[in-house]
Structures are given as structure tokens and as C-alpha cells.
Amino acid sequence: MSIEKVRENVYAITDGSTRGNVTAYVLPTQIVFVDSGMHIPMIKKFREHIEQETSKKASILFITHEHGDHVFGNQIFEDCEIITSDHTNEAMIHSKENNWTPENLEEWKKNAEDPSSLDGLKIVMANKTFADEYEIIDGDVKVIIKRTGGHTEGSSYVYCPNYKVMFAGDNLFNHSFPWGGTPTSDPVKWIKAIEEYLSLDVEHYIPGHGAISDKEPLEEFLAYLEKVTDLMKNLISEGKSEEEILEEADKVDYYPPRREGWKALTLKKWYDVVLN
Ligand SMILES: [Zn+2]
Incomplete structure (x- = not known):
């Protein structure tokens, strides 16, 4: 695990050791962490270190x-306010009831790269929610949290205009094909979100997975998203079949996904959204 100092007052882990990237914004009187990764001992160390x-x-x-991979370290912050969007909160409740069963969690632990990463895992839920936007003001420093949807309906970014740093979460996979196969993934909202990110005064974008960057990977991803969704729209209006459209969409050049199978499932989901 390596802790990067992104700039004065901002730290992150983006080397993959915590699975999802994590960040800490140091404000005048407190520390605001973003996402809790999927490696409990490392997240504990990260918090203690900062x-x-x-x-x-x-x-x-x-x-x-x-x-x-963004919430399984929540227990390290049990004494804090744990804040998320209403949509994300509902999705977490659904996952807790349906997917994060003791049997499934045992399976995940067994398959984890570091089997000790989830030792003592306790599912800790958010204790405060917001609809679309939330703000923290601490002295002269402001942190803005905004829900945009895209990767999931609840997907939100965390932006500090003073530090010019944005944590984009999984709306940004730096230089790899994104995971967009979840039920609420929406390429149209995703495009709007990336356009919004680009319009803000940001020097360092922290993705959900991959390295910290400037605007370049966002511009590249936006161009890809627009190209794929335009292609789908055009082929739909020409009356092409789903199979033909997915085949054509698959040919549009972009980075490979981090996991096999992601691309086909994502393109299918995007096709369903574009169609309706
Ligand atoms: Zn995700």
C-alpha cells in the first residue's frame, strides 16, 4: 500500500491495494475521507497515518x-458521520439484504487477492443521506458532493474547489473500460456527469480505479461514450437488430476492461438505456 500526497491537504491510495481508490481531504479542523475500499487493515492504517x-x-x-470495493472498509469509520446519497443508501440496503449474505461474504473472502483483507468484516451502513447535493464548509474551505448518476444511479463526486481536486468514484476508470453493467447504469447521465467534471476547476481527478490524472482521460472517455451511444442511436433508427448493434458497438476502439466479461455486459446495458 502506498499513500500518495496528491497535493497539500489531499491524500489518496490508488495503487489497487485497497481495490477501490480512497481519498482523504484534510480541512482546517477535520479530515473527510471518501470511500473505504475493500481492505480493512489497510484502511485502518490509512486513517491512522493521516x-x-x-x-x-x-x-x-x-x-x-x-x-x-468502495464500502467494505466502512467499519473503520463507525465513529464518524457516514454520508451517501439516498439512492446509494437504498442500493446498500438492498445489497445487504440480498447479496451481502454471510455465505456470499465467505465466498468473497476466499477469493480475495489477500485473504486477510476482509477478516472481521462487519457491514456498516451510512448514517446520513442527501438527495442530490451536500456541502461541507470548514473555515474557508468548501467540499461539494453531488449526485450525477452514470455508473450507478446514486454515483456522486466529491469536489474541493479550494484544493482543485475531485474524487470521481467509478464514473471514472482511468484508461480502462468501465463497469457499466449494473441495473442503474446510464450512459446518458454518465456523459452529462463527465461534461460537468470537465467544466469544473480541477487539477487532479481521482478515479474509482486507476491513477490520478488531469483532464485527458476524461476527454478520451467522453469521446468514446458519445461515439458508442451515437452509433447505437443511429443503428436503432436504421432498424438494425440488437445483435448487429452490439457487434458494431464492440468494434469501437477503447481500452480493455479490468475484468473479462465487463465489456459485453456494459454495452448491453447501455443499449437497453439508449433503446428506451
Ligand atoms: Zn463501482
Whole structure:
């Protein structure tokens, strides 16, 4: 695990050791963490390290969205406000009841790259929610959280205009094909979200997976998303079959996915949204 100092007052882990990337914004009187990854001992160390280095305490954990690789470290922040969008909260409740069963969690633990990463896992839910936007003001520093949808309906970004840093969550997979196969994935909302990210005064974008970047990977991803959805729209209006359209969409050049099978499922989901 390597802790990167993104700039003064912002830290992150993006080397994949915590699965989903995690970030800490150090504000004048408190530390705001974003996402909790999927490696409990490392997240504990991350929190302790930042608290020691800054002599400040964690007060808030923001959850960008409901996927396990972004929330399975929540227990390290049980004493904090754990804040997420209503949509993400509902999706977490659904997952807790249906997917995060003791049997499934045992299976995940067995298959984890580091089998000790989920030792003692306890599912900890958000204790505060917001509909579309939330703001923290601490002295002269502001942190803006906004739900856009895209990767999932609840997907939200965390932006600090003072530090010019945005944590984009899984709406941004830096230089790899994104996972967009979840039931609420929406390429149209995703395009709007990326356009919004690009319009903000940001020097460092922290993706949900992959390395920290400037605007370049966002511009590239936006161009790809627009190309694929335009192609789908055109072929639908020409009366082409789903099979033909997915075959053509698959040919549009982009980076490979991090996991096999992601691309076909994502393109199918996007096709369903574009069709309706
Ligand atoms: Zn995700």
C-alpha cells in the first residue's frame, strides 16, 4: 500500500491495494475521507497515518456508491458521520439484504487477492443521506458532493474547489473500460456527469480505479461514450437488430476492461438505456 500526497491537504491510495481508490481531504479542523475500499487493515492504517501526520481527526466518510470495493472498509469509520446519497443508501440496503449474505461474504473472502483483507468484516451502513447535493464548509474551505448518476444511479463526486481536486468514484476508470453493467447504469447521465467534471476547476481527478490524472482521460472517455451511444442511436433508427448493434458497438476502439466479461455486459446495458 502506498499513500500518495496528491497535493497539500489531499491524500489518496490508488495503487489497487485497497481495490477501490480512497481519498482523504484534510480541512482546517477535520479530515473527510471518501470511500473505504475493500481492505480493512489497510484502511485502518490509512486513517491512522493521516490522523497522525495532520494531528486532526476523521469526522466524515463519504461513500460515492454502493459497490463492495468502495464500502467494505466502512467499519473503520463507525465513529464518524457516514454520508451517501439516498439512492446509494437504498442500493446498500438492498445489497445487504440480498447479496451481502454471510455465505456470499465467505465466498468473497476466499477469493480475495489477500485473504486477510476482509477478516472481521462487519457491514456498516451510512448514517446520513442527501438527495442530490451536500456541502461541507470548514473555515474557508468548501467540499461539494453531488449526485450525477452514470455508473450507478446514486454515483456522486466529491469536489474541493479550494484544493482543485475531485474524487470521481467509478464514473471514472482511468484508461480502462468501465463497469457499466449494473441495473442503474446510464450512459446518458454518465456523459452529462463527465461534461460537468470537465467544466469544473480541477487539477487532479481521482478515479474509482486507476491513477490520478488531469483532464485527458476524461476527454478520451467522453469521446468514446458519445461515439458508442451515437452509433447505437443511429443503428436503432436504421432498424438494425440488437445483435448487429452490439457487434458494431464492440468494434469501437477503447481500452480493455479490468475484468473479462465487463465489456459485453456494459454495452448491453447501455443499449437497453439508449433503446428506451
Ligand atoms: Zn463501482
